[in-house]
Amino acid sequence: MSKLCQRILATVLLSIANSNPTAAQSLEHEVAPAEEQSGLQMRAEQVVALVNGEVEPEEVLSESFLAAIPAERFKGIARQLTTQFGAAVAVESLDPSTGHRAVLAIRMERAIAKGAIAIDPSIDQRVSELLFHTFDPVDDSLAKIEADLAALPGKVTWRFGSIDDRLNAITSSGADEQMPIGSTFKLYVLATLACEVATGKRSWSDQVALGPNRSFPSGMLQDWPKDAPLTLHTLASLMISISDNTATDTLIDELGREAIMETLIASGHARPELNDPFLKTREMFLLKAGPPGRLTTYQRNGPDVRHQILNGIENVAVPPREVAAAFSGAPVALDVEWFASVQDLVNLLDYMRRTADPQALEIMAINPSMPEERRADFHFVGYKGGSEPGVLNLTWMLEDKNGQDYALILSQRDDDVRFDPSALELIAQRLLSLEH
Template sequence: MDTSQAEATPLGERAQDVVAMLKGEKAPGDVFGPTFLAAVSPAQFNAISAQLTTQFGEVIGVESLKATGDYSAAIALRFEKAIGRGTIALEAQAPYRVEGLLLSSFESLDDTPDKISAELNAMPGNASAYFGPLDSSNPMFASNPDEHMAIGSTFKLYVLSALARSIEAGERAWSDTVTINRRSFPSGQMQDWPEGAPVTLQTLATMMISISDNTATDILIHELGREVVEAELIASGHSNPARTLPLLTTIEMFGLKGSPYNLEKYINGDEAAKRFMLLDFVDDIGGDTDKLEGPIPTVPTAIDTVEWFASARDLASILKRLSTLEDGTARGVLAVNPALDKSQREKWKYVGFKGGSEPGVLNLTWLLQDQADAWHILTVSANNQEGPINKGKLQLMAQRILALAP
């Protein structure tokens, strides 16, 4: 069933209703069912609609609608500057309201690097992006690629690479078992696992990357040694390692940012003083979250001083080290949660992903291999000391950049 055949069906009618909503001609409550509205409120949908209009121009109409079931279809909507593709699902009974709608990829129609760069630089705070082959200094897109940005949990790429190289050197095996002997705060799940539970290094790495598990991360840093992960950061060719050293565990980051006194003391100390403070922290707290004082910050806190920092080119350097490992296990870990929809993944032979976020910080980084086996990076970062990052907007920026690929 193509678009013309679908127009008189419930799917066709609801697809047109979606266009009308995006144009502001219908209200979400008139089209969406209670299941959808429980997950996405009318206010949230209107915000998403405004964001899509800002990114891709006004919606023009339904480009295509291909049924995948009696009440579901693959949908493509044409905007002024892009075609958005995704899925739509309806209730199985009248009035056949929309219960599922997801536009997961956007094909640029008239985008240019200059347009994307201008919009990226217009975001609050600072932004950076880079897209191109790892073996070339000629990217397809670059905006502030040498600016050092807070990257949040994307620093876990350095932990993964340090672990993989230790295994490659014969010091450890992916199947080695350690125990749950410390905890951090979420993101993640392992903070709720039983004390002393056995877990393999590969499981820890998979949890650390796929769901950004902070407890798994801290256990791996403890097992490897902070200095080993720091050595990997330096060996990768990081352009300013001093800004990130000493490399913090996640619980140390939470502990510092939850204590104004210790945070100020840490910021004002030299590297030796900072390391001394962390030794005290390990002695006093270890991996026991119950011993921490102070709340976890919900607003941007010291994101320009107490963080993990890297430029886009620095992230390209660590991905290059991961891409050249003979053992593909680490790359398999990165591919568990690729953070791209199926249509986008199909253009690449391999897709791996790691992102990071905290209040005022967002990074999205992909390792990509094309059909000719060449490795690429796509990374976008935004830092805003004044407030939160618009995650949806940055994700849409990444999709627009990815669409620049030939």
């Protein structure tokens, strides 16, 4: 449920703008262009050593950069890059766009990392921005990718292949295993709404008043006024594009849990009972951030008792800081979640293709979570992801330029460790780079 699931896949390293760009701009004429370009070249070469862990981040990066991404966090991400793509070897190219900014390509052992770099001439030309958009694999293979997936912590399941040809995926493992999927469950809410629009029961322009019980971030509607009128299209768009939890709960109230459960069954979910009752996001937060006894009772009992526990729980007042604290450390009760197998999600995407109003797919495409360079390989890219500590799901629906529909879906679970999601995100990009 965190915002990690909403960040763009390929911005794997960092994109930190200088916190004081005006000051940097005011000094542009005080530093000769040749000197700036020399500084860019020097810092770009240091990025190679920085990624390899041969120099300390404090020696290269600006204070504003390190305030946003601390040194140890940077080192962790750099280790993920070198684990996936091998050591950084050299600057492949550096194409200045201004005196202190350039398009950068770094050759790694198994990829070309492409992006941008900027330096701040006001503070010793330190790196104030570093952004890798894409990683074009060199000498990569499906076998290497599968080995790296298998080596990730916890349990990982995945499938990449045609939606129409279920038996012959490009790669697949554990596709029938039920996994917690975080906010990806919101696709079931979207599918329910879009099917009711397709049958004429509802219209995207129908208005709903925002109720008093708000969920917790991610999102923005938790801070909006009571009774604010919102169309179903707006609620659905916020639910999918920024994973707005209050928008989600509003739609669940409007549609009803029973209707969403019917969608799970109709779409071919193998074990819909795992999602009974179908939780609202506020309920999930309050269960995990509330009294341990209530959570344990919920975990140990069936749907009837669980429904009783949920009755009235959303009216309980809990300070947002307590909820945030519950989700800031180790994984908590990963059996209190929303569940689907990779194959269930493939079935859902197929169900939406066949029965949902086409606006549903347009909503999925608002935030494709894919760099522009990679999107150019496809006619359509739709996405929803989900995460909380110990849980990560990435789900793409893709249409190639030949009109063939694909699904790329990956799920990871670790009940003991809060793993770094960037490793799975990097592997997803490698899969998308494969010829298919």
